[in-house]
Amino acid sequence: MSIREIHYPLYKKEDTDAFFALFQNNLANFVVIAVTMLGLGFPASIVFGKVIPGAAVAVIVGNLYYAYMAKRLAQKEGRTDVTALSYGISTPVMFVFLFGVLVPAHALTGDYELAWKIAVAAAFLSGLVEALVSFSGNWIRARLPRAALLGAIAGVALTFVAGEMLFNTFSIPVVGLVSLAIILVGIVGKIAMPFRIPVSLFAVLAGTVLAFALGFQSTDQIREGFANIGFYPLLPSLAPFEGMSYLFGALIGILAVLIPITLYNAIETMNNVDAMAAAGDSYDVRECQAVDGIGTMIGAIFGGLFPTTVYIATVGSKEMGAGRGYSILNAIVFALAAMSGLIAALAAIIPLAAVAPVLVFVGMSMIGTAFASNDKKYYPAVAVAMLPYLANYVMTRFNNAAGEVVAGISEGIVPLGQGAMFTAILLGAMTVAIIDRHFRQATIFALIAALLSFVGFMHAPALAFNAAGDFAIGYLLVAVFFIYCAFANRTAATTEDPLKKAA
Numbered sequence: 001m002s003i004r005e006i007h008y009p010l011y012k013k014e015d016t017d018a019f020f021a022l023f024q025n026n027l028a029n030f031v032v033i034a035v036t037m038l039g040l041g042f043p044a045s046i047v048f049g050k051v052i053p054g055a056a057v058a059v060i061v062g063n064l065y066y067a068y069m070a071k072r073l074a075q076k077e078g079r080t081d082v083t084a085l086s087y088g089i090s091t092p093v094m095f096v097f098l099f100g101v102l103v104p105a106h107a108l109t110g111d112y113e114l115a116w117k118i119a120v121a122a123a124f125l126s127g128l129v130e131a132l133v134s135f136s137g138n139w140i141r142a143r144l145p146r147a148a149l150l151g152a153i154a155g156v157a158l159t160f161v162a163g164e165m166l167f168n169t170f171s172i173p174v175v176g177l178v179s180l181a182i183i184l185v186g187i188v189g190k191i192a193m194p195f196r197i198p199v200s201l202f203a204v205l206a207g208t209v210l211a212f213a214l215g216f217q218s219t220d221q222i223r224e225g226f227a228n229i230g231f232y233p234l235l236p237s238l239a240p241f242e243g244m245s246y247l248f249g250a251l252i253g254i255l256a257v258l259i260p261i262t263l264y265n266a267i268e269t270m271n272n273v274d275a276m277a278a279a280g281d282s283y284d285v286r287e288c289q290a291v292d293g294i295g296t297m298i299g300a301i302f303g304g305l306f307p308t309t310v311y312i313a314t315v316g317s318k319e320m321g322a323g324r325g326y327s328i329l330n331a332i333v334f335a336l337a338a339m340s341g342l343i344a345a346l347a348a349i350i351p352l353a354a355v356a357p358v359l360v361f362v363g364m365s366m367i368g369t370a371f372a373s374n375d376k377k378y379y380p381a382v383a384v385a386m387l388p389y390l391a392n393y394v395m396t397r398f399n400n401a402a403g404e405v406v407a408g409i410s411e412g413i414v415p416l417g418q419g420a421m422f423t424a425i426l427l428g429a430m431t432v433a434i435i436d437r438h439f440r441q442a443t444i445f446a447l448i449a450a451l452l453s454f455v456g457f458m459h460a461p462a463l464a465f466n467a468a469g470d471f472a473i474g475y476l477l478v479a480v481f482f483i484y485c486a487f488a489n490r491t492a493a494t495t496e497d498p499l500k501k502a503a
Contacts, residue, residue, distance in 0.1 A: 058299025148428030151385025162363025207354025
């Protein structure tokens with residue numbers, strides 16, 4: 001059969017189940033975004049008029065392009081069983097942008113609209129970095145210890161995802177505890193829910209019904225939700241470029257969050273595309289990273305502030321026998337949901353305590369993955385990389401008053417929280433190098449930490465020369481100690497060799 005005779009269907013029945021799986025994943029993220037931003041005080045005009053439509057544009061662009069890539073692969077290989085890559089907002093990165101970018105931006109400016117502009121500027125820059133990483137992602141990946149990177153992300157998961165969401169779960173215990181129990185029984189215990197309803201959907205439905213039945217939610221909120229139904233056009237703006245001046249000014253420290261999390265996002269895409277190749281559909285990893293980056297940039301231009309990625313759920317779609325139709329349908333449905341205000345209605349009706357347990361499990365999974373993806377000997381590196389985000393969480397929740405609030409606890413909390421992502425990765429990387437007795441690598445990581453501290457990316461509120469001098473000196477002394485360890489370790493190895501030979 002020639003390539004021209006291949007009929008790769010636009011839609012087939014197997015696409016339906018795959019669509020619902022992908023739609024539920026993305027919808028949960030959209031509802032959490034809306035509920036969280038409204039809870040932080042952002043007006044509905046920004047949340048539903050700008051952020052949700054912009055995020056939808058990113059999802060639309062990526063889903064349609066991946067459907068095109070699937071068709072191209074089908075024609076190239078003469079197969080009709082090719083599955084398009086699943087695509088959407090990266091859940092771990094979403095939380096980092098909510099609490100590591102948006103919240104600090106508002107804390108500094110006190111202006112919701114300006115904070116949104118700064119966040120979309122950060123998203124645009126993140127997309128640009130990921131598109132550029134597509135040319136060198138493999139080189140960076142090979143030199144950054146997995147334990148350090150995943151440990152830093154696990155720190156975010158422990159504090160801002162699982163921790164923050166557990167607090168919200170317990171805010172209405174009769175709702176949150178029941179939803180949490182359903183999640184644990186269904187996902188951890190692997191017990192099917194009634195009528196084979198997906199576990200996360202059943203947890204949210206049960207929590208919402210309880211909230212209304214027990215009076216924690218009122219019918220006024222249903223009316224409020226449907227009052228948001230309307231027309232929200234997908235309109236581009238110059239917001240990313242207006243916020244960029246702040247991003248490279250007073251909020252330069254956000255780059256300490258943005259660059260590592262973007263690298264994580266690029267690696268997540270790489271890993272998930274690799275998993276799909278093992279399942280039978282081999283896509284170009286570099287092209288996929290570029291698509292994710294460009295999709296994020298386009299979404300930012302339309303008001304979205306969340307980077308996107310290829311989902312590991314693609315493998316599940318492959319097992320369902322899906323083609324490209326589920327991806328196309330996902331793009332169409334999210335366009336309609338964002339423009340009609342349906343997501344606004346759901347965000348008003350569903351209580352956060354009912355959704356939060358789903359995300360507690362997401363955070364638990366992220367922490368578990370950080371350990372499971374590494375050899376047991378690297379567990380200390382994962383653990384130490386998690387710790388700086390405890391300080392960052394305290395800082396973020398107390399906003400600009402953090403220094404005064406925590407002064408009586410420890411003077412180290414604020415500087416440890418500043419540039420926490422860089423600190424986490426570098427401490428984790430040094431620990432990996434120590435475990436492997438690669439003291440030259442440990443020295444390099446210590447020198448990088450000294451440089452970043454000196455110019456203000458770490459342990460300082462802003463960029464400046466000698467911004468965190470004490471920390472820079474400390475890391476330099478650590479580097480000197482690692483150099484000593486390198487020579488001592490080499491001398492010890494040389495001394496042991498004759499003994500081994502004699503034995």
